[in-house]
Amino acid sequence: MDVFLQQLINGLTLGCVYAVVALGYTMVYGIIQLINFAHGEVVMIGAMVAMSVILGLAGSGVPPLAIVLIAVLAAIPACMAVGYLVERVAYRPLRSAPRLAPLITAIGVSMILQHLALLIWGRNYIPFPQIIKTQSFALSNSETAATITNVQIAIMVLSVLMMAGLIALVYKTRIGIAMRAVSQRPDVAGLMGVSPNHVISFTFVVGAGLGAIAGVMIGSYYGIAHYQMGFLLGLKAFCAAVLGGIGNLGGAVLGGILIGLIEAFGAGYMGDLTNVCTLNKFLPGFSALCEANSNMAVFGSSYKDVFAFIVLILVLVFRPQGLLGERVSDRA
């Protein structure tokens, strides 16, 4: 039970981060039907900028909480600028090109951003400065009790606030209505006096802003930053967006949290489930391995990264429109 609870907490934390990143994918897809593969790199840049600010200010006498706040406030506009520029320079000229062209461009942009980060921050894993001490809170009195850390609580609270804020933005404000209008009928939205380009830029900027915060969250959660950290994170968040139904905001949140949970439980139980002695009970041929080393497992928790992609394949085969998506004819 403790293990279960622990994986639930870990999964929810991760899931919140995936959900926030997935929102960036799904917003952009919703408005211009583009999978912005560079979004993971925007998240990485958010983490890197925040890390640099924290390293620069650490020991300057500024209170730790204020440093973190300044770091986040620096990361957001930096990522927004990157998001804006990427759309303006790379995607806008291809707006009316066949859909494959911007997709390949997105992969190119992703590589360019990774290598720019490599030039700026180097190729090494950088410890994400933990200037706010991580505190764990036990959830029961038992020796093996599940714990939740202050970082996990902060990630979950912040993510829920951001998701709620985004949904309010999209469903309650003038610009949000315009975003949905442009996604449905860009030409007609233009006839209403809406500049589709402004709305599209705005969408990229908002998505990048969310990505910036996600970057800070994931950096402080894993305690590490690296120029390639956005790649896998981005792909998993993309899987989450597809699972929920790409283009659907609620779907991105649901898909993100599910992917986080699947990954956490997968990592937590994979070793036990594929333990050679467990397998020996059901399958012939494992008895020798079990006698040799009863702790040996066929797959360990290091296979955790595989779950998101298994889910992606299953979704694409059995429910390509995703959990909350509507079936649409392919416009490619």
Added chain:
Amino acid sequence: MSLLSLNNVHIGYGGIKAVKGISVQVNAGELVTLIGANGAGKTTVLKAISGLLKPSAGEIQYDETSIVGTAPHHISQRGLALVPEGRGVFPGLTIEENLAMGAYCRNDKAVIASDMEIAYQRFPRLKERAKQTAGTLSGGEQQMLAISRALMSRPRLLLLDEPSMGLAPIMVQKIFAVVREVAASGVTILLIEQNAKLALQVSHRAYVMDGGVITLEGASPDLLTDPRVREAYLGEAA
């Protein structure tokens, strides 16, 4: 003075010329109609006026300035509203949100709210369904919504593209009553219609378009009795 004038406008799609040098004037306060058979190039003309297409040659002036090459949202911001062919409602937005989009360029919330109320009084059906998405509406209701949405911008010039298309006769009557009422309130209208008889009955002046050119023009009551129009467009023997 003319609010809108097209001078020798040519428009093509790729290599195909859909409009071959037409000249049309719409004076402030007028209800002008452009009639003609399917494929005559009428919709193409409206698309060019609203900025969705760029003419290959010729001049379009709105309020004494050229609008050729101006983006649709800039043209719209200057008080020109188009009710597009096929109505063009935002299917995933509610009725209310569709109307709010019509008023996108205006800032006065109180006036927008009162205009929305006017729209609801004009079409009580829309009020009943205010929170429903527009995709769930019938064709006639969508046309009501599209016209109401265009009026939410308080346009000086309203372009209507085939408002009667695909509607039941009773709905057509209702829509045309509203067109008349809007014209009477001082909004200049350019109406495109396949239903020539109805269009000529409500309008002041008319242009007849065929094969990308204007073949006839004149006061609507005169065209209504013109033997050429009667034969070709009203389905009557001359």
